[in-house]
């Protein structure tokens with residue numbers, strides 16, 4: 001097993017080290033452990049939210065190689081006072097309800113969990129400057145479907161765009177039940193705020209689309225929320241790690257500064273299709289193991305589109321995504 005393969009693998013190989021004391025068979029159960037939420041990760045230190053304070057923690061040895069990511073619910077022991085020099089230990093990670101993964105590139109088979117337990121993926125796209133791209137949104141939708149996280153499309157900079165720009169762009173997903181909000185500089189992002197309240201949402205978007213602007217409006221004390229952990233607070237623009245910020249009305253918004261998109265190498269072709277629910281039923285007439293690339297190869301999706309069940313742009317979009325994945329050969 002190469003050490004790189006299992007960056008995020010949860011199966012642990014316990015190696016007996018020469019000279020080390022034998023491990024006790026029954027580990028302490030840490031009945032007094034406190035439940036906390038991981039809101040930041042920085043070089044082996046985990047910022048956890050416990051009741052109403054931030055606690056810095058490290059991983060306990062007994063976690064083995066299990067990864068701890070933002071959004072994880074963990075059990076803490078040790079010094080959970082949250083004082084400046086206090087250091088707690090993470091002894092357990094609760095089972096994850098969802099995991100958002102990425103691969104660095106489509107042809108990079110090594111996947112990483114970016115965020116655990118999110119229930120909403122907010123795809124942030126500007127209507128102008130930079131111009132919106134349907135392919136980026138499609139890619140994010142596939143990642144959301146794969147992770148079983150609800151998608152929300154957030155179109156920013158409506159104040160700079162022609163009046164019908166938002167309607168025109170969202171037309172691409174007219175066949176889907178995709179919720180869409182638009183935001184603009186001269187208005188509070190009230191509708192977005194409503195959709196985020198009480199949930200754990202991840203923001204994803206290219207540089208310059210206005211993510212930081214949104215986060216600052218949604219979390220006015222963002223700097224304070226990341227607290228003394230200046231490495232995370234100040235490093236938001238350079239850091240590549242995600243950070244969870246508490247929303248005033250309840251819930252969390254997770255900013256992912258280093259993640260601009262999702263590689264999909266780990267997503268099976270069938271799951272990529274699941275991200276296109278308007279096309280997916282059309283595959284019922286495909287030959288077994290159809291790679292859905294062309295009608296010449298027997299793919300039934302072209303006929304599905306010709307029959308008017310989905311738009312040609314959607315099929316083209318799907319096939320572009322497939323092409324960008326090298327694992328199909």
Ligand SMILES: Nc1nc2c(ncn2[C@@H]2O[C@H](COP(=O)(O)OP(=O)(O)OP(=O)(O)O)[C@@H](O)[C@H]2O)c(=O)[nH]1
Pocket residue numbers: 156157158159160183184185205206207208209210211212213214237257
């Ligand atoms: N007119 C207008 N400008 C906006 C809006 N949202 C953001 N901007 C501007 O767009 C630029 C980029 O916004 P940021 O919030 O820094 O974008 P970002 O997505 O966080 O980019 P990174 O920090 O590189 O990740 C800034 O100059 C913002 O002032 C908007 O709704 N309307």
Ligand SMILES: [Zn+2]
Pocket residue numbers: 283286287290291292293298299300301
């Ligand atoms: Zn097919």
